[in-house]
Amino acid sequence: MSKSKILFIEPPRLYWFVMGEYCPPPTTLLTIAAYVEKELPDVGINVLDCQAGNVDWKGVERYIESYDPSMVITSGFTCNAYSCARTVEIVKNIDKDIVTVVGGIHFTSVPDESLINFPEIDYIVRGEGELTIVELIKSLENGKKIGNIKGLSFRHNGKNIHTPNRPLIKNLDSLPYPAYHLVEEYLSKYHFSMMAGKNTRYLVLEGARGCDHRCTFCTQWKHWNGMWRSKSPKRVVDEIEFLNKTFGGVFLWLTDDHFNIKMRGKKFCEELKKRRCKEDIMLFLQARTDDVSNNPDIVKKLREVGTYWIMCGVERGEKEILKEFKKNIKKEDAYKAMKTLRENDIFSHAMFVIGTRTDTHESIERLRQFSYDIESDFSIYTALTPFPGTIYYNAAKEKGWIHDDNYSNYDMAHAIMPTEMLTRKEVQEELWKCYNFFWGSYKRNISGLFSKNKLKRKLYHHMAGQHVLRKFRRLI
Numbered sequence: 001m002s003k004s005k006i007l008f009i010e011p012p013r014l015y016w017f018v019m020g021e022y023c024p025p026p027t028t029l030l031t032i033a034a035y036v037e038k039e040l041p042d043v044g045i046n047v048l049d050c051q052a053g054n055v056d057w058k059g060v061e062r063y064i065e066s067y068d069p070s071m072v073i074t075s076g077f078t079c080n081a082y083s084c085a086r087t088v089e090i091v092k093n094i095d096k097d098i099v100t101v102v103g104g105i106h107f108t109s110v111p112d113e114s115l116i117n118f119p120e121i122d123y124i125v126r127g128e129g130e131l132t133i134v135e136l137i138k139s140l141e142n143g144k145k146i147g148n149i150k151g152l153s154f155r156h157n158g159k160n161i162h163t164p165n166r167p168l169i170k171n172l173d174s175l176p177y178p179a180y181h182l183v184e185e186y187l188s189k190y191h192f193s194m195m196a197g198k199n200t201r202y203l204v205l206e207g208a209r210g211c212d213h214r215c216t217f218c219t220q221w222k223h224w225n226g227m228w229r230s231k232s233p234k235r236v237v238d239e240i241e242f243l244n245k246t247f248g249g250v251f252l253w254l255t256d257d258h259f260n261i262k263m264r265g266k267k268f269c270e271e272l273k274k275r276r277c278k279e280d281i282m283l284f285l286q287a288r289t290d291d292v293s294n295n296p297d298i299v300k301k302l303r304e305v306g307t308y309w310i311m312c313g314v315e316r317g318e319k320e321i322l323k324e325f326k327k328n329i330k331k332e333d334a335y336k337a338m339k340t341l342r343e344n345d346i347f348s349h350a351m352f353v354i355g356t357r358t359d360t361h362e363s364i365e366r367l368r369q370f371s372y373d374i375e376s377d378f379s380i381y382t383a384l385t386p387f388p389g390t391i392y393y394n395a396a397k398e399k400g401w402i403h404d405d406n407y408s409n410y411d412m413a414h415a416i417m418p419t420e421m422l423t424r425k426e427v428q429e430e431l432w433k434c435y436n437f438f439w440g441s442y443k444r445n446i447s448g449l450f451s452k453n454k455l456k457r458k459l460y461h462h463m464a465g466q467h468v469l470r471k472f473r474r475l476i
Helices: 027-039 057-067 078-094 105-109 111-117 130-142 180-189 233-247 261-273 289-293 296-304 319-324 331-343 361-373 391-399 424-439 442-449 454-463 468-474
Strands: 005-010 044-049 071-075 099-103 123-125 152-156 159-162 202-205 208-210 228-230 251-254 282-287 307-315 347-354 378-383
Touching: 005 027, 005 057, 027 044, 027 071, 027 130, 027 180, 044 057, 044 180, 057 078, 071 078, 071 130, 078 099, 078 105, 099 105, 099 130, 105 111, 105 123, 111 123, 111 152, 111 159, 123 130, 180 233, 202 233, 233 251, 233 261, 261 289, 261 296, 282 289, 289 296, 289 307, 289 331, 296 307, 296 331, 307 331, 331 347, 331 361, 347 361, 347 424, 347 454, 361 378, 361 424, 378 424, 424 442, 424 468, 442 454
Parallel strands: 005 044, 005 071, 071 099, 099 123, 202 251, 251 282, 282 307, 307 347, 347 378
Antiparallel strands: 123 152, 152 159, 208 228
């Protein structure tokens, strides 16, 4: 393989209608691309973002033919696995010598299945991808053994080979900023209408990787070896300032699954308070309910430095189900967390799950009432989904609970499993009832449309035209 030309592709895909209309940047690919660019400056790199560029599958084919890459890299969640597979299929139809690489949590979780079902995949990068990708490129260029690269899955002599897992990067501060300069032509397209409006530039960054909790339905903690690793507060704030000044990022989503308010919130606020960009940004964070409820003083400081929106995984109110999920939170945490956010004028976003094995019509009705009682500004209800790589997936597969193997439906909007008392269709109907309960409330809608909170008004105005109820109805 001569000097490499790498093409990163964010393939055509449907985004989650539950969150309205939006176009996110391909942050995972930009993160990997930045590291390749840093370590291998002579390698040619290009990024094709099919969402922002409005590129269909024919356009993907034309772009690959035009750029003539030596390697194509793509990544996606479980519900986008087939889009990634179609991408590499197109690549091989154009030129079988182009090396195809896929990565991300889904392919990491089911490498054998993926190599068998999608023969167009040459390599799967498992786990943390930066070092593995760079070593793969260098080995292919120099003719070295691929089998010595950790964190890689591939075929050899008719067998699937899985090299040992790669150790995690110890110092995340050593990583470069995501390569947004490679998608400057698309920057004006990145937006999140529901959250900040179509004309507010939306960019994504990570301040930490992983989680040290063990939720049974979550893929993240296992992917990151059950560890929570954080960049330093200064490094995170430096990146926020850089994205704001250099690329005009205003609505910034920290993708950390667990912001960890108690551990780093105070230092983060102190660092951001020094920067002028705090007056120009809107931060979106994800936090546990107990972390919010136990640290109201730090939550107040977060609001003072530009945090406008916090999403919490409330999930359920029943002690037994929270224990089943291994959430290690209490029902009371949800009430306190939403109250704390409300008192600090931070938009409160609560996530809920239906479809556990013991769920009935009555238990889901209690969930709806609970979701109303905690008084969150916005609620999203999801169907319990057995994502590959989760504790729940292993149990569900072993016991035959999974009634839908189509990964395109693994979007938490489709019911994948029945419960002991409800059919899969009945779970789907209950999910629609949850949204009808929320969006069908005349009182809630009027309150939202005329709320003192600007983000809440914007969300309710936007979602009024998104026909979420109608879309969920079609799934029944």
